[in-house]
Amino acid sequence: MQDLTVTTNPALGQWIDEVQALCEPDQVHLCDGSDAEYERLCSTLVAAGTFIRLNEEKRPNSFLCRSDPGDVARLEHRTFVCTADRDDAGPTNNWADPAEMRAELQPLFKGSMRGRTMYVIPFSMGEPGSDLSMIGVQITDSAYVAVSMKLMAHIGLPVLRALGAGEFVRCLHSVGAPLAAGDRDVPWPCNAEHKYIVSFQDDGSIASFGSGYGGNALLGKKCLALRTASLKGRKEGWLAEHMLIMGVEDPAGKTTYVAAAFPSACGKTNFAMLLPPEGFAGWKVKTVGDDIAWIRPDAEGTLRAINPETGFFGVAPGTNDKTNPNMMAAIARDTIFTNCALTPDGDVWWEGLTEVRPPALVDWRGLDWTPQAGRPAAHPNARFTVSRARCPSMDPLAADPAGVPISAFVFGGRLSHTFPLVFEARDWREGIYWAATLGSEATAAAENQAATRRDPFSMLPFCGYNMADYFAHWLSMGDRLANTPAIFRVNWFRRDDGGAFLWPGFRQNMRVLKWIVQRTENRGGGQVASVGLVPRYHDIDWRGLDYNGQTFEALMKVDRDELRQELQSHDVLLESFGHRLPAALSVTRQALLDALDQAPPQN
Numbered sequence: 001m002q003d004l005t006v007t008t009n010p011a012l013g014q015w016i017d018e019v020q021a022l023c024e025p026d027q028v029h030l031c032d033g034s035d036a037e038y039e040r041l042c043s044t045l046v047a048a049g050t051f052i053r054l055n056e057e058k059r060p061n062s063f064l065c066r067s068d069p070g071d072v073a074r075l076e077h078r079t080f081v082c083t084a085d086r087d088d089a090g091p092t093n094n095w096a097d098p099a100e101m102r103a104e105l106q107p108l109f110k111g112s113m114r115g116r117t118m119y120v121i122p123f124s125m126g127e128p129g130s131d132l133s134m135i136g137v138q139i140t141d142s143a144y145v146a147v148s149m150k151l152m153a154h155i156g157l158p159v160l161r162a163l164g165a166g167e168f169v170r171c172l173h174s175v176g177a178p179l180a181a182g183d184r185d186v187p188w189p190c191n192a193e194h195k196y197i198v199s200f201q202d203d204g205s206i207a208s209f210g211s212g213y214g215g216n217a218l219l220g221k222k223c224l225a226l227r228t229a230s231l232k233g234r235k236e237g238w239l240a241e242h243m244l245i246m247g248v249e250d251p252a253g254k255t256t257y258v259a260a261a262f263p264s265a266c267g268k269t270n271f272a273m274l275l276p277p278e279g280f281a282g283w284k285v286k287t288v289g290d291d292i293a294w295i296r297p298d299a300e301g302t303l304r305a306i307n308p309e310t311g312f313f314g315v316a317p318g319t320n321d322k323t324n325p326n327m328m329a330a331i332a333r334d335t336i337f338t339n340c341a342l343t344p345d346g347d348v349w350w351e352g353l354t355e356v357r358p359p360a361l362v363d364w365r366g367l368d369w370t371p372q373a374g375r376p377a378a379h380p381n382a383r384f385t386v387s388r389a390r391c392p393s394m395d396p397l398a399a400d401p402a403g404v405p406i407s408a409f410v411f412g413g414r415l416s417h418t419f420p421l422v423f424e425a426r427d428w429r430e431g432i433y434w435a436a437t438l439g440s441e442a443t444a445a446a447e448n449q450a451a452t453r454r455d456p457f458s459m460l461p462f463c464g465y466n467m468a469d470y471f472a473h474w475l476s477m478g479d480r481l482a483n484t485p486a487i488f489r490v491n492w493f494r495r496d497d498g499g500a501f502l503w504p505g506f507r508q509n510m511r512v513l514k515w516i517v518q519r520t521e522n523r524g525g526g527q528v529a530s531v532g533l534v535p536r537y538h539d540i541d542w543r544g545l546d547y548n549g550q551t552f553e554a555l556m557k558v559d560r561d562e563l564r565q566e567l568q569s570h571d572v573l574l575e576s577f578g579h580r581l582p583a584a585l586s587v588t589r590q591a592l593l594d595a596l597d598q599a600p601p602q603n
């Protein structure tokens with residue numbers, strides 16, 4: 001195996017040798033990506049106590065994994081973007097000097113894999129061999145990462161063949177827990193003291209140390225497909241986005257594709273797999289992706305999108321037969337569950353899975369749990385990892401390297417007030433303004449975040465360069481398109497004065513989606529409001545839902561003073577970019593404020 005690498009890609013052979021000399025693993029294993037290898041590695045993880053094999057009848061070929069309680073989510077304050085010039089990383093990223101960061105990491109990686117196996121995982125984001133794909137090689141000392149990568153990306157020999165002598169992204173990962181001779185391993189090794197997730201934007205390489213969880217460790221996902229790819233996309237004229245992609249098929253069989261950006265843990269997976277409610281016979285949602293979209297203009301000036309991933313790393317709490325029946329079907333087998341609770345009969349459970357909580361469980365930390373325990377049984381950021389092949393709503397075009405044509409972009413945060421259920425931006429520029437100033441209230445997907453924060457384009461932790469340049473890139477993309485997608489903002493999370501959600505959400509979001517699709521066809525009525533175009537009560541299809549006009553009014557109300565305050569609060573973000581901020585954004589902000597002052601009070 002090693003020979004194949006060396007003969008077909010000398011640079012890879014050399015890099016493997018260098019990392020081996022640095023990290024000093026006991027063994028090196030080049031992943032071929034086969035099913036047999038996956039099964040062997042899962043059995044090794046069971047033997048090591050990292051995986052618990054779930055009840056074969058209830059959850060075939062599935063495993064539960066419990067992470068270290070200190071390693072449960074992405075760590076934004078330990079994520080670094082290294083560029084020679086600090087301004088190229090911009091005010092929204094943690095910047096570090098590349099040479100200094102390399103010097104800081106070197107002693108940490110030295111000997112960091114002692115007593116462990118070093119896995120070499122060639123992977124392709126996008127179909128192997130396609131011009132639109134990016135090939136990476138992740139070297140890791142985590143078998144959990146190796147099996148997760150098998151579900152999330154194309155890996156192994158087909159990727160090595162596609163790579164040939166070509167270039168690849170170097171992705172180095174160590175959990176940072178070397179074992180001395182005679183040491184007993186723990187189920188979830190990680191480094192309590194040192195954690196780093198680093199993008200070296202000078203040479204395009206990635207290094208991650210100390211964490212084994214999610215986006216910190218599966219380096220094809222946030223690190224390569226967003227931070228590295230966003231910079232490459234800017235140079236080459238395309239977009240790497242934190243977006244789901246879905247096709248909406250109408251009863252006549254016409255499919256309209258929509259890409260939507262919601263911040264982490266704000267409903268991308270549920271929306272991407274939406275099952276239309278009663279009353280929507282003939283309508284179908286076809287899933288292309290739930291987290292990442294790579295989007296480029298084609299020769300006709302249409303934006304086409306691919307999902308570079310082959311699987312889902314989805315939030316478990318809240319997932320059930322009502323909120324996401326397609327995901328429930330997907331995870332019925334062949335799934336890795338992390339930080340969920342364990343039932344006495346060897347199945348998994350999490351908050352929201354069933355209405356009634358089970359009387360006794362083992363919680364995500366391995367402790368006995370009852371409903372009286374006063375703490376959640378599953379971690380709020382508990383997740384499942386499953387291949388897209390298991391998902392019943394998958395679009396057959398999801399693997400088409402040509403991608404799908406995007407007719408609309410949708411942006412949405414978790415906002416309990418001010419923002420209505422949906423509105424359409426008046427034009428590309430205003431749409432970009434609303435995307436750039438997207439805000440959201442706290443979720444469990446990332447540690448150390450403030451109660452509410454701006455999350456421009458839901459890319460705050462993922463944009464690999466100066467966010468002001470990113471806004472400019474989006475603005476200029478509009479000039480290159482013949483078919484410019486419409487841009488919408490949605491908010492499933494508005495609450496009444498008592499704190500209850502005003503909108504039922506989940507499957508009912510189909511009603512909003514139908515209006516969006518009709519708007520892209522210049523159908524679907526609405527009226528002009530201060531924020532843009534909004535649907536009136538009768539513009540929404542209410543078949544099968546008893547939702548009264550008064551609640552709709554409360555849901556859609558845009559209060560002039562609240563909106564003015566909102567626009568004024570954008571200053572903090574916009575001013576942080578200084579002269580680098582595209583003028584179009586401050587001009588748009590001022591125009592929106594001026595229009596507010598002139599509008600009649602009810603708008």
Ligand code: GTP
Nearest residue numbers: 263264265266267268269270315318445492505506
């Ligand atoms: P990442 O995987 O972290 O990027 O996030 P995601 O956007 O895919 O998150 P996901 O779809 O897993 O969001 C999960 C959370 O959103 C859960 O708390 C859900 O209950 C909530 N959620 C999703 N859709 C809706 C909705 O329509 N209404 C309400 N109220 N909550 C929703």
Ligand code: SPV
Nearest residue numbers: 074214215221222264445
């Ligand atoms: C997110 O936080 O946006 C995720 C989960 O999709 S992770 O892959 O861990 O970043």
Ligand code: MN
Nearest residue numbers: 242264265291
């Ligand atoms: Mn995400």
